[in-house]
Amino acid sequence: MKPSLTEKIIDHTLILRFALITILIVHSVPGMFNGGVNGFGNLYLNQIGFAPFGLLLAWAIKLSHVLAAVLLFFNRYIKFASVITIFVLVMGIIMIHGREGWFVVGGGRNGMEYNFLMICVFLYLMYPNGFKKK
Numbered sequence: 001m002k003p004s005l006t007e008k009i010i011d012h013t014l015i016l017r018f019a020l021i022t023i024l025i026v027h028s029v030p031g032m033f034n035g036g037v038n039g040f041g042n043l044y045l046n047q048i049g050f051a052p053f054g055l056l057l058a059w060a061i062k063l064s065h066v067l068a069a070v071l072l073f074f075n076r077y078i079k080f081a082s083v084i085t086i087f088v089l090v091m092g093i094i095m096i097h098g099r100e101g102w103f104v105v106g107g108g109r110n111g112m113e114y115n116f117l118m119i120c121v122f123l124y125l126m127y128p129n130g131f132k133k134k
Contacts, residue, residue: 008075013128016121017072023118024072024085028065037062048095061088072125082122089115089122 031037037058045054065088068081097112104114 005074009073011075013075013125016125017075020118020121020125021069021072024065024069028062028069032062064088079126082126086119086122089119 041055041058064084068085071077071081093112093115100110101108102113103111
C-alpha cells in the first residue's frame with residue numbers, strides 16, 4: 001500500500017528536514033524583503049564578475065532555497081533539492097566561506113563549518129541507507 005501524504009512527511013528524516021527547512025527559510029526569505037538579495041546580487045556578485053547577471057543569480061539562489069524547503073517539507077524530490085542546494089553551498093564555500101576559514105564563530109568568523117554540516121545532512125537525506133549498490 002502506498003504511504004499517505006502524512007506518512008510521507010512524518011518519517012525518520014523529519015527532524016533533519018525540519019532543521020534544514022528552518023535554516024533555508026531564515027537564510028533566504030528575510031533578504032527578499034529587506035534588500036539583502038539585491039545587495040548580494042548588485043554589490044557582491046556583479047562586482048566579482050557575474051555582471052550583468054548578479055542580481056538574477058542572487059534571486060535564483062534564494063528562490064532555490066525556498067523551493068528546496070517546500071520539497072523537504074513534503075519529502076518529495078529530495079535528490080533534486082539536495083543536488084541544487086549542495087551546489088549552492090559548495091559555491092558559497094569556494095567564493096566566500098573557504099577563505100574565512102573553518103569556524104563560523106569562536107575561532108573565526110563567516111567560515112565554512114555551517115555549509116559543511118548542511119552538505120552532510122543533504123547527503124544523508126539523498127542516501128539514508130548509505131552508498132550501497134542495489
